[in-house]
Amino acid sequence: MSIARPRQSLLGLILAGSLCLSGSALAESAIYGGGPFYSGGTAVMNDLRASGFTTVMLWSVHVDTNGDLHLNDEPLISDGLYVGPNTGWSAELATLKQAPTSVNRIEVSIGAGGTTDFESIEALVNGTGAGSGTGPDSILYRNFQLLKQITGADAANFDDESAYDLASATAFGKMLAGLGYKITFAPYTNRSFWASLKTNLGSTVDKVYLQAYAGGTGNNPAQWTSALGMPVIPGLWSKNGSGCSAGDSPATVQSKMAAWKQSAVIPGGFMWLYDDIQKCSASGRTTADYARAINTAVE
Template sequence: MSAYPIAIYGSGLFQDGYPNPPVPYTQQAAQLNAGITTVILWSIHIHAGGDLYLNDTLFVSGGQIKYATDGTSGVNPNFPALVKALMNGGGSVRDLIVSVGAWGTTSDFTAWLDARDQVKANLAALVSAFGVTGVDFDYESQDGYTSDDQAMIVALTLDVGSMGLYATYCPYTATSFWTGCLADVYAQNGQKQVVKWMNLQCYAGGGGNSPTDWADAVRATPNTGVTDADAFIVPGFAVLGADGFGPEEMQETFAGFAGTGITGGFLWNSSGVWSTEAGGGGKPTPADYAQAISNGLAATAKPRETVEA
């Protein structure tokens, strides 16, 4: 059975190099659909009033898609059509997640907290336009993780669940903070867990992370609603072009998790894939990395449990 999820953070997806991308945009969509199950649009920033920006460009405002509609913003005007083609391509991609935050952008979450209804309306526009299935929380504090931070993340996670979406968390540190969020979400949501999995950063600041240690921490936390702590942890590694490594080493890395109960992984990030593919004679592709994860995990992959949001 193939691994799930096999996710990729879409940094600069359908935008890098516009109007002359390193790999043609339609080819990018086709390649993602040849092995990737989950595309995570990175990064959504939330401004005062609840407007959503994709990186530095206005994306959604007032419940309306604004990205690339005026012809003057310097972004790819075909972006919306390409995302729709990605989701309707009949290939492997089944999940489209939007990731909020990044290193040093905790203001995205405080702005969200101050404009919750507006953000809900804007997220609903993304669901309607593109079929977004979930929201990723890339909350990376630079001054510690407080009880107020935890209450904020829990409240916003519950907002996501109230829309019929699921959440994923993308931690690189502060294990007890994130397991505490899980327990609080479960307690405040009628003993139903909104968070579908954790995208555990095992690169850059999270380079020393052990997925099995994080699984043990989830397992040791009472009343989270997580029935399979090992499958709940989805470790991620950087690719060539993003200060990481190629498919061969990726397979060796995931082979180290075979038999642990871990069922999937994620790639950081698409920009790195396209840049090295363009300079490497068309290799390695997203499918090469996806196959490496599946091969490494071998027969340990299994269907992921459903989440009752």
């Protein structure tokens, strides 16, 4: 089944006023995406607007040892200047929140498994050379200030899976909060670290996206909610891999999310990963199908 036809028909229904999508009417539902969110252009933006997802996660921002920012393999910001190849990206992202749309929030996700982004952040925060620290003249401050301007991001999502340095993560989080970002977490382990960071950053942390797939398989949202003192939003991995045989279908997503709604009163859920949803589109499972599964389960 082609994925193009249902995308167009759903957006057409919205534009015709037959289907109302607004963040206030839906559960909290987020979707992480990599390359397509940067290079997919208007077609991807329209798919997201019509999807039913309320939050778009720009994954993943990487921090070099000199403070330069990349989005996956693409250069993004260097020394306070945008150097990315997609010069129209900011304008494309701005359409995500333009009515009619389900999207009401954009987040930039920092870090990933197997990277050293938070080690770079730690070194820059604790450094003594020019551009170090978290003040207005620091490279971290200037680059993340520009990142917010370009993306319109409402929040910065911490996906630290290796450094776990509380002091530098706290300083970095406070710097970002001062720039107008909310802070969110994407933990899969090390509950005590995340609880301590939540305590240090206080109300600037407004969401926790708990990985319940891959290394986080078996995570109990109720336990994390208790440890962090706030409801968590669990996530699952869409159909992926060889033959799209691994991961969760919309049906199993709905079933698991509904169970967590009963056991942990979750406010929403998230999907990893838009790139895989695109790759497995021949199966007929669309972005909207995954959003509907979450929204139906937790509304």
